[in-house]
Amino acid sequence: AQSVAQPEDQVNVAEGNPLTVKCTYSVSGNPYLFWYVQYPNRGLQFLLKYITGDNLVKGSYGFEAEFNKSQTSFHLKKPSALVSDSALYFCAVREGGSYIPTFGRGTSLIVHP
Amino acid sequence: DSGVTQTPKHLITATGQRVTLRCSPRSGDLSVYWYQQSLDQGLQFLIQYYNGEERAKGNILERFSAQQFPDLHSELNLSSLELGDSALYFCASEVVAGMLNTEAFFGQGTRLTVV
Numbered sequence: 198a199q200s201v202a203q204p205e206d207q208v209n210v211a212e213g214n215p216l217t218v219k220c221t222y223s224v225s226g227n228p229y230l231f232w233y234v235q236y237p238n239r240g241l242q243f244l245l246k247y248i249t250g251d252n253l254v255k256g257s258y259g260f261e262a263e264f265n266k267s268q269t270s271f272h273l274k275k276p277s278a279l280v281s282d283s284a285l286y287f288c289a290v291r292e293g294g295s296y297i298p299t300f301g302r303g304t305s306l307i308v309h310p
Numbered sequence: 311d312s313g314v315t316q317t318p319k320h321l322i323t324a325t326g327q328r329v330t331l332r333c334s335p336r337s338g339d340l341s342v343y344w345y346q347q348s349l350d351q352g353l354q355f356l357i358q359y360y361n362g363e364e365r366a367k368g369n370i371l372e373r374f375s376a377q378q379f380p381d382l383h384s385e386l387n388l389s390s391l392e393l394g395d396s397a398l399y400f401c402a403s404e405v406v407a408g409m410l411n412t413e414a415f416f417g418q419g420t421r422l423t424v425v
Contacts, residue, residue, distance in 0.1 A: 238418075239418055240416035240417050241402075242312070242416070298414060300355075302353075303352060
């Protein structure tokens with residue numbers, strides 16, 4: 198069965214500093230990986246996805262994610278954090294045979310001014 | 311705006327009652343997912359419908375049921391409500407089911423509070 202782990206409930210970073218939100222996955226086949234962001238009182242918004250090809254994926258709002266097959270990770274990154282990036286971030290995975298998106302528990306990102 | 315519409319946005323009801331949550335998918339999307347988001351369980355998959363038929367079931371209680379109508383909108387029915395059912399319920403849609411490389415689009419959710 199596919200699964201996703203987000204090991205940090207909360208990440209704190211100062212504005213202007215780089216940020217990383219971690220995600221590891223477990224699948225039996227090829228993974229299809231996604232990041233979503235949820236702002237307060239809003240639904241989940243799609244940020245980016247990894248399907249195949251380049252291990253560095255670029256997405257919305259300056260975010261990018263690095264796929265690492267050997268470490269089964271798909272960490273979300275941004276070179277310079279903004280206060281407005283403060284939100285809840287979810288990693289999700291799909292794989293062949295179980296196409297239902299499975300989500301991690303979410304990581305709260307807090308960017309301090 | 312994702313194009314997925316959920317109503318109502320907020321719902322407060324008493325234990326033992328029954329409620330219906332509604333979801334209108336994006337135009338052209340045939341597949342609808344329902345998820346429950348709670349603080350202790352994260353985002354849990356409940357059920358999926360595709361073009362009017364149930365496609366997959368997740369951690370959905372027997373007290374809960376769903377359907378998708380010919381116009382593709384979907385309803386999630388929650389009955390004999392308990393305090394623990396208080397959560398944010400999301401609907402998500404995508405064009406087809408089983409496409410691994412597509413992303414689902416989420417509505418803003420219905421916040422259910424059972425008192």
